Amino acid sequence: MSRLLQKNKKSSELQVILAAEDITVSFGGFVAVKGMNLKLLNRDLHFLIGPNGAGKTTMLDVICGKTKPASGSVKLMDGTELTRLKEHQIVRKGIGRKFQAPSIFAGLTVEENLALAAETRRLPFQAIRIRRHGARGEAMERVMLQTGLQDRIGERAGALSHGEKQWLEIGMLLLQEPQVLLLDEPAAGMTDEETYQTGRLLQEIATERSVVVVEHDMEFVREFAAKVTVMHEGKLLKEGTMAEVQADPRIAEVYLGTRGQANVETAER
Numbered sequence: 019m020s021r022l023l024q025k026n027k028k029s030s031e032l033q034v035i036l037a038a039e040d041i042t043v044s045f046g047g048f049v050a051v052k053g054m055n056l057k058l059l060n061r062d063l064h065f066l067i068g069p070n071g072a073g074k075t076t077m078l079d080v081i082c083g084k085t086k087p088a089s090g091s092v093k094l095m096d097g098t099e100l101t102r103l104k105e106h107q108i109v110r111k112g113i114g115r116k117f118q119a120p121s122i123f124a125g126l127t128v129e130e131n132l133a134l135a136a137e138t139r140r141l142p143f144q145a146i147r148i149r150r151h152g153a154r155g156e157a158m159e160r161v162m163l164q165t166g167l168q169d170r171i172g173e174r175a176g177a178l179s180h181g182e183k184q185w186l187e188i189g190m191l192l193l194q195e196p197q198v199l200l201l202d203e204p205a206a207g208m209t210d211e212e213t214y215q216t217g218r219l220l221q222e223i224a225t226e227r228s229v230v231v232v233e234h235d236m237e238f239v240r241e242f243a244a245k246v247t248v249m250h251e252g253k254l255l256k257e258g259t260m261a262e263v264q265a266d267p268r269i270a271e272v273y274l275g276t277r278g279q280a281n282v283e284t285a286e287r
């Protein structure tokens with residue numbers, strides 16, 4: 019590859035695809051987020067950490083339109099202001115959100131769940147073709163492999179393990195082809211093996227999309243984060259690599275008295 023091509027590839031990898039600026043969120047009189055800025059790059063695995071109540075989930079809620087900020091803007095690079103749109107319009111703009119509890123159809127098979135998710139992005143005649151002929155399409159095949167669910171396609175989703183249910187939901191989101199994928203503690207309650215597989219899955223997804231993860235498990239963050247943003251009391255405290263974040267004495271300080279403290283200290287050893 020020529021040096022120019024390499025340079026171009028690098029700059030496209032670092033492209034900002036969403037910018038949240040000066041976000042303030044108030045619940046009644048309580049200000050949960052105060053002038054927060056967050057830039058998301060494409061092809062990035064970005065973790066949002068901070069003690070309980072720091073405002074992390076609220077920031078994801080603002081980006082996906084679940085919560086409207088009192089002030090501030092969330093812009094896509096095409097200029098679209100997301101704070102003016104409704105949640106379903108934001109989904110169509112390529113923002114996918116996964117909550118902690120998986121929202122899958124327990125009575126349907128893995129394949130049927132994925133087919134339903136795929137239908138929301140397809141033209142009606144393609145959806146009918148899937149139902150009539152069971153034609154899966156490349157995207158579905160790819161998601162089955164990515165999530166490791168290829169041998170479980172005939173299984174009822176309700177019979178899957180906790181980890182597999184989470185992967186299925188991630189797979190369903192992928193079929194909506196989001197530019198940005200927002201996840202809230204995706205590995206919570208998983209075994210060590212499932213946690214590791216989830217990290218690998220997120221890394222793979224982040225080779226094509228922007229992935230933002232709210233996370234408390236510092237071991238998980240340390241192993242998989244490309245970039246970390248630390249929030250504290252509704253504000254940005256620090257942003258950088260995990261090594262840069264860990265080297266900042268303020269981070270251990272804000273975690274005092276939370277389970278994060280022990281984890282940060284462990285990570286520093």
Ligand SMILES: Nc1ncnc2c1ncn2[C@@H]1O[C@H](COP(=O)(O)OP(=O)(O)OP(=O)(O)O)[C@@H](O)[C@H]1O
Pocket residue numbers: 045048050068069070071072073074075076077
């Ligand atoms: N709908 C709401 N009404 C009132 N207060 C809220 C609401 N949602 C969040 N809060 C408050 O806003 C603050 C930030 O909450 P948020 O859930 O964003 O924090 P967090 O950093 O995600 O915390 P955690 O790690 O515990 O999930 C908290 O004090 C929370 O109690």
